[in-house]
Amino acid sequence: MSGNIVSLGGLTIGSKAALEKAMASEGCATTGATGCGSKQAPDDMDPATWAKVKDHPCYSEEAHHYFARMHVAVAPACNIQCNYCNRKYDCANESRPGVVSERLSPEEAARKVIAVANEVPQLSVLGIAGPGDSCADWKKTKETFSRVTKDIPDMRLCLSSNGLALPEHVEELVDMNVDHVTITINMIDPEVGAKIYPWIRHGGKRYYGVEASQILHERQMLALDMLVARGILVKVNSVLIPGINDEHLLEVNKEVKRRGAFLHNIMPLISDPAHGTHFGLTGQRGPTAAELQKVQEACAGGANLMKHCRQCRADAVGLLGEDRGQEFSLDKLPEALEYDPAGRESYKDWVAKEREDRRAAAADAKAETGATVAKTAPKLLVAVATQGGGRINQHFGHATEFQVFEVDTSGVRFAFHRRCDNYCVDGAGEEGRLDRVIATLEGIDTVLCAKIGDCPRETLAGAGITVLQDYAYDYIETAVSAVYRTRMGLAPAQAETA
Template sequence: MTAGLVTLGSLKVASREDLSQSITGPEATGCKATACGSSGGPADMDPATWARVKDHPCYSEEAHHYFARMHVAVAPACNIQCNYCNRKYDCSNESRPGVVSERLTPEQAARKVIAVANEIPQLSVLGIAGPGDAAYDWRKTKETFRLVSAQIPDIKLCLSSNGLALPDHIDDLVAMNIDHVTLTINMLDPEIGAKIYPWIFHDHQRLTGIEASRVLHERQMLSLDLLVARGILVKVNSVLIPGINDAHLLEVNREVKRRGAFLHNIMPLISDPDHGTHFGLTGQRGPTAAELKAVQDACEGGAKLMRHCRQCRADAVGLLGQDRGQEFTMDLVPEQVAYDPAARAAWRDWVAHEREDRRAAVAEAEAATRAEVAPQEQPLLVAVCTQGGGRINQHFGHASEFRIYEVDARGVRFVTHRRADNYCTGGAGDENRLAQVIRTLEGVPVILCARIGDCPRDDLAAAGIEAIDTHAHDYIEPAVAAVYRARKAAPAATRTA
């Protein structure tokens, strides 16, 4: 990208260097892991598959640093009831599946997508995830995709479904070039399913209990088989429910791998009585971060795991971990809007260069770590404050989530993210929120950020967490590796943690 002022949608930056710090909207101021799948790159998969996932933030861990997704809430009808779901309307402060602030017609959705594409050049994917089931409310889903693809032919289309109605639309999916589908599969055993699903509606009948779960299971397996046979990449979502399906998810992981799923995303149950779900109201708890990681780790070697999911709302807009939906409510979207492809094209060109630079930096850092650190040395967990772009580019006080990386002589691996309320509010720190952040970072001895004040730095140190801001705006993986090498080289008595 040449020097001089560059305009990408609402972003105006002077250079590639400035652009890397300006990619996530209003607050933007100041990888390689286990194998392939979500953490893979072009060396880990065939070129055709890489071409399909490289710009999809949900199917590629690398892509989620650079590309945004958008969900449009056009499919409110659902054919099953889940004990963890309550599709409440107008809950803009909640970030969980099924929640929306506006339900749209296909025509409204198309206008909104064009407006977002013009303002957020990172947009690469349009998904329909409800707030009901995209395959059951198929007429609205299909019409939305038709209208959008006519205006933005290069946008990736994907949908999420429980799989019950999806086999009825497999030919339409192929004809519309929908090559990414997410299926929610929480069980193989109908007895376990009966504890999760009170009822389903199928073939003009309402079914309950084990019979309902048996039919749902059979249709989900049929959906997975049909999608794989037609060359559609499938991500399987599973909600981890302690005491109900936690151990069973290892079997689910093995089976979806056997049937050809591309990724398996094991997500924590969100269980809060305020949400009004059956599980929330009856006291069913969600898993701890350690319990979630234990199940994910136990599934290593099975279906490839996605670990960077944010359990997005059904109307989410922006990078993963970010929701700019309130900037694009229908009252703010013009009645007439024309699509301008220039910003998105320029963004993709910049990302292509940035990816090469980042991969070279990661390779150099990995080589240095292998040379300086013995293979038997214990790994280190490091939290990172970032707004995207694969860089450490966020002030500690502004972070509402922390990306957790694990590093040892084998390299740097993204393992999960942890959420907490941001420490700074209205320009001042909140001690109660800082205490929450410290609890959130339990077991993580280092945090990297673009900047941090003396007071929170001291409080973190008192809790055994070293805050480092000397790697501001560096690539994440090389910075994490450098910190690891420095800690291994330093005498134990000189370490903060």
């Protein structure tokens, strides 16, 4: 494993010994309240595609351990109404698409991108995802991209759209070197769409019901075809709405694969009356984790699935699973900013070396497991507390999500993530939160973290969950493989020291 140390805007990643020393002074009190590997393309991916996805956290599960995204809220206008959407401004507390704390002009957005790039070396992608539709507010979207690339030419550009106005701008996207586009496609049957979209506005006219959904469907398919034909990678987002499109999404998956979509991201409906959406106010529930997993498994063999989506806000900043947007509000930015590429360049060099080390370590662990564990051995799910970098490097009490990995004799694979409230607040653990963490970990009996105290560890053990901290700062793949071999009775168990 690599012995070099790098500081990533507050997160330190490097050798196990050095990081153990760093963690020793950090802990919380425990009482009181698709793998993409290295800089070489995987065998099943052409080099041109690899060049586009290797640093994009949304298009590569492996990249999301290393690279950050930034969304700028410059496009408030929208041309359709979705029953699951309520765009909110000046909102800092909700974490879901369509919500922002502040809307930006293109000039303000460009200034904010420079500020983030100087402070967050992991930043690799700038996206525009609203809070309305990036193509319905095209002038602002285009100006923002132009301003940013003038100062930071290596920044990856991507946008999200409902697809209605997207065909009109595909050629401009090509000209601007935008090589990643996300289209939200919830149906290919207008009868289903009429239950999701009350109306659309197209060509200066408003359409309703099935007619509206028919037009939207045709425009989405046209946009997908045009983008694929021009070599732009397309990720399709679909919102899983129980009783409306849950079974239908299998057909959506087949169709978008047939048309060349790179990824299909099936997301759970977020439905809460407090959000003020039509579905939230009328009692339409979101899917359970089991229902979401069932639909994803039913799509096996169709379009490749994205399973690490965090359903980000339209002004999110940082690694997937974290949001540092509040650190970079306009009132905190200096008036004059100049981009300094040194931090991002050094970080990219470090990541290239780290990926090589991690890939080699994962290959060794896979070979050892395959050679010692019977092919008929069952799969195992292991939850990991991580801040990124592909390592087990987060205190249990600080985790606001757990990344869950599936392991068997064929290797270690990311399976899904589970969100939760962090157990530790202001340095002390809260028992009510620990109960919710235990509920979050339902169906998972092993957790790996960098550190945990006696009290929460014992409480989790009483609930049938083993938490190990002895693999702290190891690569996820090597640690999970070691746990698997131990579980299969082929390696000595690690001590569960506090």
